[in-house]
Amino acid sequence: MRTGTAPGEFGGTPGQQPDFELLLQLTDVLCELGCVEDAPSRVQFAGLLGGQLRRQVDIRGVKLREDVVSLVTAALSVAGGEHVLVGVVRILEGAPAGDELDRLISPAPTLAGPLSRDDEKSARVALSRGDLPAARLRDGLAEELAGLDLPGGLTPEQLFGHLLEWNVQEDGLPPVVLLLDHAARLAGTAEHRLALTGWVDDWTGRAGLTAELGRRRERRAAVVWSPDIPRTLVVAVEPARDGSTDVVVRTWTNATPGRWDPRPGEPDTIPLDDLGHAVDEALRRGTQLWLVPREPDPGGRQEPLAYIEFLLPYDLMNHDVAGLTFAIGDGEPTPLSLRYGVHLRSLERMRTDNAVVRQQWQRRWAALKQHGITVHAWREADARRLRAWQIALAGESRRTAVLLDAPTGAPALEALKAAIAEGVGLAVWDRRGVFEEERREVVTAVFAAVTMPVQLPSVIHRMRLNAESGAQDAVQYLARNVGFLWDDPTRVVDLQAIDPGDLAS
Template identity: 30%
Template sequence: MAGGAELGRSSSLTLVSALLRVPFLNEVSSRTTVVQLVGEVLGEPFSVAEHAHPFQHIWNIVEACRRHPEGFDALSHVLGQVEGNSLPMHEVDRIIGDMRTTGLWPDTEYQRLLALLSGVSVPDLPDIYQHVTGAAGHRLPPGSTVAEHLNAANVLNADSNGLPKLLSLIEHLAPTVRADLSAELHAWADAQAGRLGLVAELQSMRARCARRPEVRAESRSTAYLVVLIHPDNPSGQRCRLAHWRQLDLSEGWKPMRGSDVVGDLDEIKHAVAGLIEQVETEWSHLDPDVRIEFVLPNELINLDVDQWPWETTSSIPQPIGTRFPVSVRALERMREDKYHRHWRLRWKRLNSWLQDAGTLPEEANHWAGGQNPDALGGVLMRDMSLLSMVLGEPPEPGSSGLDDVVVGVRDGIPLMLWHRKDCASEEFRDLVKGVLHGEGEPVLERVRLARADARAERKPGHAGNALTVLWDDPDRVVTPTLVRPPKG
């Protein structure tokens, strides 16, 4: 099997017929938009020959998806975003699911696999499943059975080497079960790989799993929950929340996207708390260092997200920022590749300083305020050793503080700090100096401790209660494919 290329070709016509009933694909411009968005999801150019006739154009799209291991997953994701939960989309998803599994192995063989694992307990199964399936894997609820994880993996496209995700999952599961069952699982996988002509690929996967018998976060490794919030209508009264999470970064940044939530700000806060409760529960036995990041557009960049409660219900609410390292990130920079080169240059230098010395020299920070945007841009671009910036004014819409954020984002500053109400206070400036130039704990932990100090000292005006840090890592970008300003 070679991913999409091996999906049953006889089903192409059925899929094209179903796609013709999807309203969004009626116009050639909309079909072209879908092709562009599929390329964004795949992270690489996705070339499809246009055609004025809908049937031929959609046929070309299906054939292009067939040639890419993750093509049909990307197409399904994009159409789900633009078309929503419509009846035509239900049929499209059903057909794609059927195409993924047709001809891989006889149903009797699959039932035998399910019987082998019936009643088996694998404590780390959710983490193993996430590791194997990556962003393509559908999140399963806590307590899902082994069979439910196998079924979910069985409908996914193959890895880039052609190995079906289900075989990869079996190879990762085998070292975690008792020896006799492990041997039977290997025998089952050997038989399937032999029929599919993937013996070498399976053996390579088995060797990697033998070297790494457990797929789990090492003690105090860093795990991430990334939350993207943006207005969902012109009034800004309703927002959309998208989120990604990743526990184990040892094989690169491959965050798993969850379901979106749309609601007013109170509903978004409640949804964020629910996500945090979920990762605290699911990752509790692994003891990772969990970081919470909020990707925000300019108009929301000054939200007090670190002060939101991390529990959905509590008689004594506790702010997220006192329990976790919490930072914000710039949505505008994340979706504009033209800003990434300088961003990466400064991030690399920032990391070098923090890894070597554990702190930033004072000359690497710029205190903004009192400059017009053009002058600030000149200051930043004549000195690439400037790696952080402290705002002179909160970045509210229409303010000079927001202008400073826009310039800093454009010119690659990866670390910015500000007070959400009063950037001129001496207490705030002293706090920032300690965060940037102090010693001991990492920068984000110093920020967390400052927020905890503010709660411990019970001073409403404590600068730690209103401290925002923008900490933006270009190596951990999420793909906000369809995030654009709402149309008025």
């Protein structure tokens, strides 16, 4: 059969074959069109196509796909013939079908990524020279690429592919290059680390970005990493101040253990009775950030318990936030304290811009970490000598914790305010009211058994867990009703400052 060209002559250039991939794609699309569904239609198509190409296009008219291959081949045999093919389809089938074919022959230009093919190949080789902790790699990079969302659950190679064509950062460094630089810090062998670092140094040197890379590395080195920083949901609650009894709830999620980088959520105004529902929703959003499979810690250290920290004003300090419930799937709602370490923090102290208050807070916390838990107790009798009680606390910088009655009445509340003003970050009380002496002894014994203060939130969590499981001893009985302030000044969130005088009001 003659189609208007001699065998082996395509596109006007002898010996040049039409693009195989384009031939396949055009054939597949054309076979689906009504204008070639029967033999007479295909004959009509061939006649119109041949007339526009100014050469004869012959088909057998027996098999659909065979005829369509002949039609497409004939079009591709002439320079610009693919556009003639599109025009014929528009005439016989309509503009939408013609547009679909046109997109195949004139695809939208793709933007090249920041790496050349050779750079990409050598980067993959360097990346594959050893094992890397995927989740830690993703977390570290996500922290540096603030504001950019990285998917969880990818291998280092998959994350590399995901970032390959991402645009450069403001300093000119592409995320994919920063990925390899982070990977070098996590490499398990010196050989792997040198391969990754060498690749990054070579690429940035050729790109003229050595100084920018150096600044990135300096900033990373300055960031404090601590194995005691957990994944945390911070929930701030304060009155709406609109004349109603509603509260404004703000949340922050720290999704990466070891580093404090809380990301804010959207504030919401709700009735106080709906606080449990608001926390439940925040947990559902927040846990999406941290439900990524984790590799075991190289030193065998267990990852810290995830925290829910409530930043509360003084008049809500005795609210039973640990007893707020949340549901998993179709199960019954259970208390937050069964799954998370739940504790309280001072909203007023977090919001103050009083440098003296913040300095007191940091110094008292440093004493707690260095010297352990030393109690400054408050009892009912101290209600008549609050000033003397606070002066004694101020003069004893190693008094790092207070035990007091529930801060519902004025005397105990004033004592809590005084303790917070003096920088105390650890306070425990019995939410039911007066902290009876035998119950104080239970807490004192718990304090004495804790070898490192940082373990205390986990200890309180276990006490609450045992209490909910039905244990009846004095420790667990108290755990159901304990108020627990654990307010770490190294882990702050961004709240607008208020009048510093409010702290002691």
